Amino acid sequence: TNTGEHLKVPSPNSDGLDTDHLDAEVTRRYIREVIRRLAPAVGDFRRSALRELYLASYEVVGRLWTPGFLEQFRRRRGYDLAPFLPVLSGARVVNRETSDRVMFDFRKTLGEVLVEAYYRAAVEEARQAGLGIHAEAGGPGPPVHQVPVDALAALGAIDSVRGEFWPFRPESSIWVVKETACAAHIYGKPIVHMEAFTSNTHWEEAPQDLKAAADRAFCEGMNHVVWHTSSHQPPEAGKPGWAYGAGTHLMPNVPWWTMGKQFLDYLARISFLMQQGRFVGDVLYYYGDGGFNFVPPKHVDPSLGFGYDYDVTNAEVLQRLEVRDGKLVLPHGMAYEILVLPERPDVDPQALEKIAALAAAGAVVVGPKPLRASGYDPSGQRDAAVRALAEKVWGPCDGRTVREHRYGKGKVVWGRTLREVLAERGVGPDFQFTGGSREVLLDFIHRRTAQADIYFVRNARKRPASVQAVFHVKGKAPELWDPATGLIRDAEQYELSEAGVSLPLELEPEGSALVVFRRPASARVKRARPLEAGPAPIEVAGPWTLEFPPDWGAPASIRLDRLISWTEHSDPGVRYFSGVATYRTAFDVPEQWLRQASDPQLDLGGLWGAAEALLNSKPLGVAWKIPFRLPAREALRAGRNELVIKVANNWVNRLVGDARGHGSYTRTNVTSERVLGRPPSQMELKPSGLFGPVRLVAGHK
Structure with missing residues (x-):
């Protein structure tokens, strides 16, 4: 390349100039x-x-530049960029509108050439x-x-x-x-x-x-x-x-x-x-034909509100859309209810022609009436063509006094919310919920196969959420697929309605759920049996023996009368320990408690970063997310029980200890903190280990 740009992160023998991505x-x-x-x-x-x-x-x-760019620009845009080159450095040529429109064309052409000369050329070769x-x-x-x-x-x-x-x-x-x-x-x-x-x-x-x-x-x-x-x-x-x-x-x-x-x-x-x-999405946003065009992270459009999902399209794919039964459909099967135009006064004439054809064929198009063509138009012909076609399609619709206009089998809408437009089409939210506090924040995605509807729902807050969820599915029974364990079970309670299938959803802090609909529902309403509380939890209070591996600065073992973070211990070898340490203790379980506990689980309370538990020498599994609970039925016994919990953290604490002079990097291969993005001397110790309280919980009948 002639820009002087080098490879970003070269290996020792691979440094050099970037290639010309426009050739x-x-x-x-x-x-x-x-x-x-x-x-x-x-x-x-x-x-x-x-x-x-x-x-x-x-x-x-x-x-970015390439020797053939001026010719590429002339061929694509129909005029010579050379007289306008000062615009690329921030100067104004003719007037501000002209300069802005030329810059639009430059950025659009740059993007088109990059796609063809870099990505498509690479694919072809x-x-x-x-x-x-x-x-x-x-x-x-x-x-x-x-x-x-x-x-x-x-x-x-x-x-x-x-x-x-x-x-x-x-x-x-x-x-x-x-x-x-x-x-x-x-x-x-x-x-x-x-x-x-x-x-x-x-x-x-x-x-x-x-x-x-x-x-x-x-x-x-x-x-x-x-x-x-x-x-x-x-x-x-x-x-x-x-x-x-x-x-x-x-x-x-x-x-x-x-x-x-x-x-x-x-x-x-x-x-x-x-x-x-x-993927299931009801709304298709068109983001225009310009260069430097990106899709931001997923967010809730205030005009649409929560409960609907969407895709974004460009001018290339816009041309592939067809209308079937009032829906916008792509050749490979993706379908959308409405097309939403960007809030800007200009549009590419070819794009507008396609938008008009889609509306005439029965599509619902939402957005403002275009006033001119995108890019520089010295003759004014493209601007005139846009105004003439927009007048036909939008007619008297001005977004204020007149908010929709029929055009062929479809219509354009301007000045109404997307939620109103979808409701008028009989399309309710794909996912909604009630209950919980105002602080509840959920998100979702929906996939559909020929046989099933698959939803993934997440709790975006660090507190539990208990809601009544409604999925926009007709006549199917919900199943709960646990992504953490792989277990699948029928939902114990649900109700069918016009809005879809409603069921209670309990989500842990930052928890998630897979809800799958595969089979016809056997009844409109399924009620869960009342839950009976089990016996009170048993606290595993210790004392604990905490064992450390050799040669990493910590003592072979210490006694803990109560659980604390390793970083709170007075011994620097414990405070700065990184690795896997082992907790040991024993506790008693009354025989009556065991008989009454329907689903006994070992609740580890709090910990960082992950833990593996053995009860009476039988592995219970790994606890890596909130709540840190493991099933204990198969290993638990009446009387004395021996518990072993291995907890692993990460290297942060050892590196911090070394940086503070408690090791001088002798125990790691790190020779200088300058090589790290954030030097260990500036890091905070990460509370590590098992914090508890550790309990046996009985579950419900």
Whole structure:
């Protein structure tokens, strides 16, 4: 490239200038060279396990240019950009309106050329070798990078789409999930890959800290988790080991590694169900034809309100829409109730022609009457064509005194809320709930197959939610699929109504639920049997013996009369310990309590980061999320019981201790805190271990 942009994160021998992403031949030559180097090791790609080449997130900064750009611009826009080049540096040519419209054309052309010369050229070249292209083509985008592209078009041009999300970046959120899901939905790509858990905090997380971000991403459309990152860990790497500079580390050296399978299973179960069928959304937003066009994170449009979901489309896919039975339908089967136009005065004339055709065929289009064409129009002909067609389609509709106008078999609406428009069509919310406090905040996503409706619901608050939920499903019985355990059970209580199927939903703090409808309901109303309270909980009070592994600075064992965080202990070896420590105690269970307990569970209270329990030498499982409870029926016995709980944290506390002079980095492979995104000397100790109270709870009959 001629911009001086270098590779962002080179390995020692790979640094160099970026390629020219606006030159298709440059892209093809680069892909051919990569394939040439891979071929001797891989052989015939069509017979190998290698399926795709990956193009990382687009993080080029500064001005993009290519020698042939002026000709590309002239061919696409119909006029010469050269007299207007000062506009690109902020100058005003002719007047402000002219300059703004020229800049619109420049940004649009830049995006079109980038998609064709970089993404499509890469796909075409790779395909000749039997490979696909997998890329985070639309981002990360604002606020970090102003990618010069129509993000949906870029994602649509490649074989496999990927976005990314950062769970812990409050200062400038990177959350490119809804955009990627929209592209997958409108372009007919079944898998929404997601670079997940990207972070510049190091060894400060456990599965319980990551779950809420994963649940949010699932509700925005993610259905395949690409963990960022897992680094190679040969023995010479030491501990914590080698690590990439921006990632949540998932590797055998992480203390909770042996307790991580349950969280990975949780992600896998939800991913599997979210890959079934098609996404269900009632609203399709059109975001215009400009460049530098992105889809923000999922949010509730005030005009639409809670309970509906949506996709966003661009000008390319707009042209593929058809109308069937009043719905907007794409060739691969995605369907929407209404099309919503952007709140802006300009529109591409071709797009307006398609919008008019859709309304004439029976679609409902919501949005303002366009006043002019997008981009620079020196002749005024495009502006005139837009005004003439808009007058036909919108007629007297002005959004104030007249708020809708029939056009052919359909109509346009302007000045009414989207919720009102959908209600008039008889389309109620896909998901709604009552009960709970005003602080309750839920989110959802809905997938539909030929046989089933699949909902994933999450509680976005760190407090429990007890609600009466209504799912927009007709005549089917609900099943509750537990993504944490894989257990499936029929809902004990539900009621059918015109609005759908209503049932009580109990969600833990930041909890989630999969609700699946597969079979016809046997009755309109199913009542749960009254619950009988079991005996009072038994407190496992200790005292506790806490054992530590050798050679990591902590004593072999200590006695705890009460449970505290390791960071509260007076011994620096305990306070700064990172790894797996083992708690041991014993307690008695009366025989009568055991007979009366219908579903005894071991409640560990609070802990960080994950715990594995054994009762009377029988494994109970791993507790990794709130509530930290494990089934105890098979291992529990009347009389004396022996309890062992292994708790793992992460490396943060050991690194902090070393940085504060309690080890001087002698116990880890970290030689300088400057290599980390946040130096350990500036980190806070993470409360770790088992906090309790530990109890046996009886459950209900």
